[in-house]
Amino acid sequence: MSVTVRFSVNGTERSVTTAGDRRLLDVLREDLQLTGTKYGCGEGQCGACLVHVDGEPTRSCLVSVADADGRSITTIEGLARGDTLHAVQAAFIDEGALQCGYCTSGMVLAAVALLRKTPDPTDAQIVSGMDGHLCRCNGYVKIVSAVRRAAETMRAARHG
Ligand code: FES
Ligand code: FES
Incomplete structure (x- = not known):
């Protein structure tokens, strides 16, 4: 059945x-x-x-568009501010934490959500926060380094 869905993207x-x-x-x-x-x-x-729905990391393959009605959605396209990348995006580039890039938008949005709740994560917390994100290029070590670097950058910005 056809529905009209209104949401913020x-x-x-x-x-x-x-x-x-x-x-x-x-x-x-x-x-x-x-x-x-x-x-x-x-x-x-x-x-x-993965996208954010009302700020919560959400696998968009499991959500019907009807269930997104009235929600606020953030995709990877919504993270940068003009020409300024989000600290997590910049850290992924600086650490070389992507190869084909297919997993990257989901990884970055998961990391943003993780760092919102846990601004100073241990490596174990990063691994557990990114659990269930698969990288077929096997770039996990650099991904953890990128999240750690982003956490440092964001903490420095807050205290700077
Ligand atoms: S495409 Fe949604 S979790 Fe794999
Ligand atoms: S960089 Fe290729 S799947 Fe992760």
């Missing part, structure tokens, strides 16, 4: 009329052309499709 009010049972992931990619959110497994197992 990266700070802009959007409305989409479509079948209510379509995945939020597909609507973001196909209807709103926000292709930074990736389709990996489609079953909640890989983390490639």
Whole structure:
């Protein structure tokens, strides 16, 4: 059944009329052309499709667009401020924590959510916070380094 869904996406009010049972992931990619959110497994197992819904990290392959009605969604396209990358994005680049990049938008958004709740994480907390995010390029060590670096940058900015 067709529904009209209204939600905020990266700070802009959007409305989409479509079948209510379509995945939020597909609507973001196909209807709103926000292709930074990736389709990996489609079953909640890989983390490639992670976005924030009302600030909570959410696998968009598991959410129907109807369930996103009235919510506030942030995708990877909404993280930078103009030309200034988010500290987590910058840290991934500086640490060389991406190869093909397919897992990266989900990893970065997971790290942003982790650092919001745990600003000074141990490596074990980083590993556990990124649990369930698969990198087929096996870049995990550098990903942990990037999250650690982002945490340091963000703490320094707060205290600077
Ligand atoms: S595509 Fe959603 S978790 Fe893999
Ligand atoms: S960088 Fe290729 S899947 Fe993670």
